[in-house]
Amino acid sequence: MMTKFIPHNARELAFTSLERVRKTRAYSNLQVDETLRRHELSPADRRLVTTIVYGTLQHQLTLEYWLKSLTSGKKLDSWVETLLLTALYQFHYLERVPNWAITDETIKIAKRRGNPGIRKFVTGVLHSALRNGFPDFSEIKPLSKRLSLTTSVPQWLVELLIKENGERVTKEILQAINDPSHVSIRINTKKSNLKTVKERLREEGIETNESQVAANALVVTSGNVINSPLLKNGTIIIQDESAMLAVESMDLKPQFKVLDACAAPGGKTVQIAEQLSSEQGGEVVALDIHQHKVRLIEKNAQRMGVGGEVTPLALDARNVTEQFKDEEFDRILVDAPCSGIGLLRRKPEIRYTKTEQDSQQLHKIQLAILNAVAPKVKKGGIITFSTCTILQEENDQTVHEFLQGHPEFKLERTKTARAIKDDRDSATLTIMPSDYDSDGFFISSLKRNL
Structure with missing residues (x-):
């Protein structure tokens, strides 16, 4: 009988969080917040969990296409598929993380969560991915299908965006939605003003730029505003x-x-x-x-x-x-x-x-x-x-x-x-x-x- 899998480190937590999102359609932001709240992690590990979950979701269609080419379209258990998608995401998109570390951690999870057969299968897929590299999408037609796979947006939505906005603007939109999001805050004008808030945040080690879009707003460039007393007391609010x-x-x-x-x-x-x-x-x-x-x-x-x-x-x-x-x-x-x-x-x-x-x-x-x-x-x-x-x-x-x-x-x-x-x-x-x-x-x- 398979023992219950209890995650112990950042990659295991990212895997279990992502599995829950994919299986239950839980909101990724709420799932990640809950995971980070329930586990004591270093700032680097918190970033790794967040990056793996959001990144794998963001590039899911691209990664699924790659995985299918590595497994000859074989039907996989959902947890095995999720695990392999996280590994492929890290291989291709996290350039500063060594491939041996990704491979080692992924195989360990497969061994603990599954059985020797699954561990052997996962090991083979990972080695094949590293040997064969990232797939070439350049010959895929029509354009909507190629854009769908390269930007991981469903083809119906790509086609609709092209119809409404044209190819150039659609390509710009698809590029932008896969770029990292930033945190912006609005100043509560009943409690303070932009200059004062900017200075107080700097004292807390949080750097900001004035928004070019909205009045009384700042964009966070470094630091974590979530724990700022200004957020807790209502001087600022996080808002796009x-x-x-x-x-x-x-x-x-x-x-x-x-x-x-x-x-x-x-x-x-x-x-x-x-x-x-x-x-x-x-x-x-x-x-x-x-x-x-x-x-x-x-x-x-x-x-x-x-x-x-x-x-x-x-x-x-x-x-x-x-x-x-x-x-x-x-x-x-x-x-x-x-x-x-x-x-x-x-x-x-x-x-x-x-x-x-x-x-x-x-x-x-x-x-x-x-x-x-x-x-x-x-x-x-x-x-x-x-x-x-x-x-x-x-x-x-x-x-x-x-x-x-x-x-x-x-x-x-x-x-x-x-x-x-x-x-x-x-x-x-x-x-x-x-x-x-x-x-x-x-x-x-x-x-x-x-």
């Missing part, structure tokens, strides 16, 4: 630069009443609240379907010192008529459910679980939310519709269809503090992952006629 722009574009005033229709976990809610004043009647009502997520919004608001401006509520945004009268809000943010294709750099497994049918279904949900909240914004007020995807069906097509059914609204040009992509032709703003090395994001501004 492009995601900050949705609220930045809303043109808020302290006395406004705002609806955040799809609010959890509350990053944009607190960003709205920072610009409001409860003393002047300012308030943001933050909705989510799930009660536990509403509690998370409340917790974030308290930490950021804006609890007085935030009213969390468990409610499906499609049912707002049950709770609110017409023309109640000055501004409404619909940061809508979407496929999350703009987040591929940060959540690499998304690319393998989403389908084109998902986009079609999400388009319908987005329209239902917009149709429900439309009467609730005041005349002259604005609905900001945003997503973290770059697919047109969930973005411009949703906006176009909404406007066709609502002649009382018109599309305003989305503006940001740093005039991002100000030379574009469209009124809506689409940020590609290749534009600023941030997440892909979409923002539109729908103004209700007076």
Whole structure:
């Protein structure tokens, strides 16, 4: 009987974490966070675990193609396949790690987790990989298939991106989503300012650059901000630069009443609240379907010192008529459910679980939310519709269809503090992952006629 495999070192922890993500479709970021929280590891080993898990997921299709060529397409146990994929990832992408160390550790795991036969098979595959090297993709046709395999993005998505953006932009996007992501932070303007935060982080050994995308934001260049007291006390919040722009574009005033229709976990809610004043009647009502997520919004608001401006509520945004009268809000943010294709750099497994049918279904949900909240914004007020995807069906097509059914609204040009992509032709703003090395994001501004 096979004994239970208990991981002891960084590579074993990376392997078991990745196996769980691939088997249960757990979110990679949550799985990695849990692994790092439960095990005492050196900074170097923490980096190795993170790199192997994210890297193997990021290049999964490429690695599977390589593995298939080494095993003649033989059907493997899922854990054996996962183990070999981690080894192939390290062989090709981690140039500073010696091949003998990767081989030795992988064989040890195969021996402990499996039996002598599996150990022998794994040993043979590893030696074959080192002997034959990385496969040549240059002759693979059509282009969409070659790009799919070299960048590890499903072929349907590559074809859709080419159709919507052309070959050149698609190649840039596919390159960018496999580059390392960086950590960006937004400064809570109710508690501090950019200059002070930058200096205090430097004192903690954390170096930053001012964001070129969003106002009141810094990009971390070295150091670990996760343990900063500034994060714990709500002076700063971790948020992607492009995601900050949705609220930045809303043109808020302290006395406004705002609806955040799809609010959890509350990053944009607190960003709205920072610009409001409860003393002047300012308030943001933050909705989510799930009660536990509403509690998370409340917790974030308290930490950021804006609890007085935030009213969390468990409610499906499609049912707002049950709770609110017409023309109640000055501004409404619909940061809508979407496929999350703009987040591929940060959540690499998304690319393998989403389908084109998902986009079609999400388009319908987005329209239902917009149709429900439309009467609730005041005349002259604005609905900001945003997503973290770059697919047109969930973005411009949703906006176009909404406007066709609502002649009382018109599309305003989305503006940001740093005039991002100000030379574009469209009124809506689409940020590609290749534009600023941030997440892909979409923002539109729908103004209700007076």
